[in-house]
Amino acid sequence: MSVLSSEFDATFTTLSRDFGDRVERAAALSQFTTYRLGGPAEILVRVRNVGELGLLAAALEANPSVPILVIGRGSNLVVADAGVSAVVVILEGDFEKVEIVGESVTAGAGVPLPVLARRCAAAGLSGLEFYVGIPGSIGGAVRMNAGGHGRSTSEVLRSAVVADISNSGAVSERSVESLGLEYRGSALGGMEIVCSASFDLARDEPVACEERLSEIVRWRRENQPGGANAGSVFRNPEGDSAGRLIESCGLKGLRIGGVHVSEKHANFIQADTEATASDLAELVSEIQRRVFEETGVRLETELHWVGFSKIADEGDSSEAMQ
Numbered sequence: 001m002s003v004l005s006s007e008f009d010a011t012f013t014t015l016s017r018d019f020g021d022r023v024e025r026a027a028a029l030s031q032f033t034t035y036r037l038g039g040p041a042e043i044l045v046r047v048r049n050v051g052e053l054g055l056l057a058a059a060l061e062a063n064p065s066v067p068i069l070v071i072g073r074g075s076n077l078v079v080a081d082a083g084v085s086a087v088v089v090i091l092e093g094d095f096e097k098v099e100i101v102g103e104s105v106t107a108g109a110g111v112p113l114p115v116l117a118r119r120c121a122a123a124g125l126s127g128l129e130f131y132v133g134i135p136g137s138i139g140g141a142v143r144m145n146a147g148g149h150g151r152s153t154s155e156v157l158r159s160a161v162v163a164d165i166s167n168s169g170a171v172s173e174r175s176v177e178s179l180g181l182e183y184r185g186s187a188l189g190g191m192e193i194v195c196s197a198s199f200d201l202a203r204d205e206p207v208a209c210e211e212r213l214s215e216i217v218r219w220r221r222e223n224q225p226g227g228a229n230a231g232s233v234f235r236n237p238e239g240d241s242a243g244r245l246i247e248s249c250g251l252k253g254l255r256i257g258g259v260h261v262s263e264k265h266a267n268f269i270q271a272d273t274e275a276t277a278s279d280l281a282e283l284v285s286e287i288q289r290r291v292f293e294e295t296g297v298r299l300e301t302e303l304h305w306v307g308f309s310k311i312a313d314e315g316d317s318s319e320a321m322q
């Protein structure tokens with residue numbers, strides 16, 4: 001649905017009254033994503049607490065066709081070159097707090113996963129070591145059911161506090177079962193914002209937890225590329241690995257414009273400084289085409305594409321579409 005610029009003007013006026021200089025027009029989003037590419041957001045607002053999410057919801061009630069897009073660490077996002085027709089929400093302040101009580105840990109949605117992994121290890125709490133290698137936020141990890149090294153968020157998460165922006169920002173505590181977490185996804189809707197998440201962990205020696213962190217960091221350095229990327233581009237098809245399929249088709253190093261398939265891990269695409277989101281979309285389509293031709297497998301992307309009118313697989317990436 002296209003949104004009239006007058007609706008953005010009205011939303012911006014209301015948000016400016018409540019958020020002052022924490023609301024911006026035409027804010028560059030490349031700085032908020034790990035690919036470091038893409039165009040601007042119509043409006044960007046930095047929200048510091050749950051009460052302010054209520055103010056955001058009130059501003060949108062008068063302009064209900066204006067969509068929102070929450071960005072955590074932008075480590076799973078591709079923003080279109082033309083930008084995003086949405087109010088982009090960045091969570092800071094209270095959303096960056098961590099509370100540890102006994103073996104229960106509650107972390108704000110804006111907390112970076114590696115930070116939480118290290119805080120828990122230092123406190124002698126085991127279960128979130130796998131987060132040390134995933135450069136996302138708690139909110140993004142719940143939304144995506146982030147996982148690795150044999151663990152996934154759904155196994156350690158007890159509940160999450162979620163604000164529904166389409167319902168006046170009403171906040172509810174949702175059990176892990178009610179969030180519909182599945183392989184790299186959840187049932188959370190585009191107007192639902194994860195505010196915090198609570199995890200049940202197990203006691204262990206801090207030294208043992210920290211050894212596991214070091215092992216994961218070492219493994220990541222050896223097996224995954226650095227530079228600008230967003231981790232795995234494609235979901236692993238049932239019983240196989242997307243990286244193996246791409247490599248078997250001889251696509252390592254394949255380049256379009258400023259992006260190329262990593263030589264180190266075929267399911268990673270790396271972006272140079274001059275890369276565009278269209279280069280990335282083209283390379284993704286080309287990989288899908290060639291893998292399908294040679295193996296008969298249709299690869300689906302794991303990335304969230306925002307601001308694109310159409311992408312190759314039309315997976316679960318439809319938020320803030322233009």
Ligand SMILES: Cc1cc2nc3c(=O)[nH]c(=O)nc-3n(C[C@H](O)[C@H](O)[C@H](O)COP(=O)(O)OP(=O)(O)OC[C@H]3O[C@@H](n4cnc5c(N)ncnc54)[C@H](O)[C@@H]3O)c2cc1C
Binds near residue numbers: 069140141145319
């Ligand atoms: C080098 C590298 C390695 C990676 N390795 C892994 C891995 O091993 N396993 C893995 O699962 N992923 C991995 N990823 C991908 C990524 O880190 C995860 O998907 C992560 O969970 C995304 O979190 P984020 O905060 O960056 O989310 P974003 O990229 O900012 O957003 C992703 C989606 O989550 C939504 N979202 C973000 N915050 C919230 C919120 N508070 N409430 C509701 N929705 C929200 C966004 O709107 C968007 O739809 C890797 C990425 C990189 C760059």
